[in-house]
Amino acid sequence: MNTKLKIIYVLTAAICLLAVGLLAFVSCIHKDPIFNIENNFNQPVTVYFQGQKMGKINPGQSKIFYPNDVLTKK
Numbered sequence: 001m002n003t004k005l006k007i008i009y010v011l012t013a014a015i016c017l018l019a020v021g022l023l024a025f026v027s028c029i030h031k032d033p034i035f036n037i038e039n040n041f042n043q044p045v046t047v048y049f050q051g052q053k054m055g056k057i058n059p060g061q062s063k064i065f066y067p068n069d070v071l072t073k074k
Contacts, residue, residue, distance in 0.1 A: 038062035 039045045039057040047054040047065060054065045 032066060032068045035065045035067065036062060037065060 037047055039059055042059050045057050049067045057063045
């Protein structure tokens with residue numbers, strides 16, 4: 001087998017292993033929880049999370065809440 005061809009195979013294998021390792025690392029990163037709450041009632045709704053007021057949602061609207069932001073502001 002040609003030496004250049006061996007080098008190409010080794011480099012291709014190394015790049016594939018690096019890509020798989022990078023994907024495994026990225027998938028292990030812990031992400032903060034996100035709550036997307038929609039108000040289907042005809043009156044405003046106040047959202048509470050563990051006793052702390054998160055905010056209000058008007059009728060027919062939705063809002064994204066990040067509980068970790070509220071919980072770390074104590």
